Amino acid sequence: NTVLAVSNALTEINQYNDKKFYESCSIIDIAHATGYKVHWYSNQGHLGSADTPVTLIANTADVAKWTRQELNQVQYDESLLPYLQELDPTQNNFLVVHLKGSHFNFLNRYPKSFTKFGTPGKYDLELNYANSITYTDYVLEKIFSYAKENLNLQAMVYFSDHATVPDKRRSPNFEGLASVRIPLFTYFADEYIAEHKKTYATLKQHENYYWTNDLAYELLCSILNIKSNGFDEENSLASEKFRFKREDLRTNNRKEKIY
Numbered sequence: 001n002t003v004l005a006v007s008n009a010l011t012e013i014n015q016y017n018d019k020k021f022y023e024s025c026s027i028i029d030i031a032h033a034t035g036y037k038v039h040w041y042s043n044q045g046h047l048g049s050a051d052t053p054v055t056l057i058a059n060t061a062d063v064a065k066w067t068r069q070e071l072n073q074v075q076y077d078e079s080l081l082p083y084l085q086e087l088d089p090t091q092n093n094f095l096v097v098h099l100k101g102s103h104f105n106f107l108n109r110y111p112k113s114f115t116k117f118g119t120p121g122k123y124d125l126e127l128n129y130a131n132s133i134t135y136t137d138y139v140l141e142k143i144f145s146y147a148k149e150n151l152n153l154q155a156m157v158y159f160s161d162h163a164t165v166p167d168k169r170r171s172p173n174f175e176g177l178a179s180v181r182i183p184l185f186t187y188f189a190d191e192y193i194a195e196h197k198k199t200y201a202t203l204k205q206h207e208n209y210y211w212t213n214d215l216a217y218e219l220l221c222s223i224l225n226i227k228s229n230g231f232d233e234e235n236s237l238a239s240e241k242f243r244f245k246r247e248d249l250r251t252n253n254r255k256e257k258i259y
Helices: 002-009 027-033 052-058 077-086 125-150 190-195 197-205 213-223
Strands: 037-042 063-066 093-098 155-159 184-188
Touching: 002 052, 002 213, 027 037, 027 093, 027 213, 037 077, 052 093, 077 125, 125 155, 155 213, 184 190, 184 213, 190 197
Parallel strands: 037 063, 037 093
Antiparallel strands: 155 184
């Protein structure tokens, strides 16, 4: 799920077209074409057979690093935070931070000292999951605060690749809509809003629209104010031309409706 979701989210490929991975633009390509220096920092896998498409995208960045390449131990997502200091605030930077988030086993996704619910170190699926969500919020706050204070943050987008149901075992099979209902948020600095009033206003208008994350590429293209033959504006949640209604959207590689 991770590889399919991430590779589709960051390229032209989606459930509604028949484009191939090897002939599709990625958001990294688009950012490069518009003059950004691209950084990719990941707490996920690297170059395993299951990770290869995502790794191929990541390796087109100017800087691509994985925590597991450097330290052979359990890595919490906050181990990505020091990498932010590598960004030069005088440059136009496009940053991808690939978190581990709440992948099972939830108990391994946060330090014992961060336990907010239940007993530190005790296996309890629902409480461990709640702690992992809280920890992800903490890491996102750290990324946001550092970027705002040190990197002239103009826009930030967060979404999950897929969801999980805490009390169900992992399965390669589709587990229903609860396994794909994900969070999405966007943040824009006042300066960005002043310069891109239409984009911001359109997203506000679409706040309660349904959306699938294989359309994240188009959303990011709109935020970067891209005009390209590698960008279908009708797929962008930030465009007035956004063509999808709830009944049009699909999940599970186009096999399932989302209602």
